[in-house]
Amino acid sequence: MLGQLGAGEVTPEAEVTLARAAGDLEGLVRLLLAQGCVPEAVAALGEGPRPVPPQQVEAPFREFGLLDALEAHARANLRVYGARAWLYGHFRETGRDADAHTLALDAVLHGTGDHPDFTASFLPRDLDWLAALKAVSPDWPADRETLMDHWAQQRLNLGCLVLFLLQEGLGERALPVFRRHKADPLRVLGPHLATRLALALPAAEAKPLLLQAAAAHIQGRGRKHYADAAGALRSAAPLLGHEEVRSAARLFVQEYPTLRALKEELTRAGLL
Numbered sequence: 001m002l003g004q005l006g007a008g009e010v011t012p013e014a015e016v017t018l019a020r021a022a023g024d025l026e027g028l029v030r031l032l033l034a035q036g037c038v039p040e041a042v043a044a045l046g047e048g049p050r051p052v053p054p055q056q057v058e059a060p061f062r063e064f065g066l067l068d069a070l071e072a073h074a075r076a077n078l079r080v081y082g083a084r085a086w087l088y089g090h091f092r093e094t095g096r097d098a099d100a101h102t103l104a105l106d107a108v109l110h111g112t113g114d115h116p117d118f119t120a121s122f123l124p125r126d127l128d129w130l131a132a133l134k135a136v137s138p139d140w141p142a143d144r145e146t147l148m149d150h151w152a153q154q155r156l157n158l159g160c161l162v163l164f165l166l167q168e169g170l171g172e173r174a175l176p177v178f179r180r181h182k183a184d185p186l187r188v189l190g191p192h193l194a195t196r197l198a199l200a201l202p203a204a205e206a207k208p209l210l211l212q213a214a215a216a217h218i219q220g221r222g223r224k225h226y227a228d229a230a231g232a233l234r235s236a237a238p239l240l241g242h243e244e245v246r247s248a249a250r251l252f253v254q255e256y257p258t259l260r261a262l263k264e265e266l267t268r269a270g271l272l
Helices: 012-022 025-034 038-046 054-063 067-076 083-093 097-109 129-136 140-152 155-167 171-181 185-198 203-219 223-240 242-255 260-268
Strands: none
Touching: 012 025, 025 038, 025 054, 038 054, 038 067, 054 067, 054 083, 067 083, 083 097, 083 129, 097 129, 097 140, 140 155, 140 171, 155 171, 155 185, 171 185, 185 203, 185 223, 203 223, 203 242, 223 242, 223 260, 242 260
8 A cells, every 4th residue: 555655765745645646545545644634634535536435435534533524524425425324324333323313314305315216316325214214213103204294295206105105004195195286196106106006095995096007008008018907907806806807807808899919918817
């Protein structure tokens, strides 16, 4: 490492210059910290073409007992990839679960994270923040209500709300929110997610949404869409009853008599 060169060979200033020129960030940070230049070491994290995540330089900061400086940097740069995740782990490591909870709740509310259903492209995808929040929540039912209230405020977030409700086993709470927004679940969710929601509802509320989702698949035309329609109907059999979904399948065949592939997919699904 450049930071291990003897003072007789290279001056400390020259070592810093060489490390910076070589792109040896960890070595550069270690040299600066060894020289007591903490602000300069922190500033070096933003010198490259991309801001450096705290994980990449944690070792020298830990070595010199200066994690507080790295924490302050991470707090000020939460949009840097990995900064939130590192900070969360640091809070957990140092027994500050209350701080970890505040960070995780803010992350979930603002859409960041690597959860397949709750990721927004404009913030770092560095952690499954929903799981992280649950791990430190002192009152998960209260946090859950906070999240639901937040997502229910805007029509744009209804898809996220539904995914969350389904994950929490609370799908039946979705339709009142759609009614409040005067929003069509099928239009907002699309047929796949609408089917998932319908299957979490009581049969009386599920039936119209399931039939609308199947019809939307059929209107997409093509064998794949017909297979999706058949799958949606078949998945509803335990909820609506086998005869009910077979009757729906027959009605679709009557409505679309020229779609041979639709009939074939319904037959393959055991619905005709």
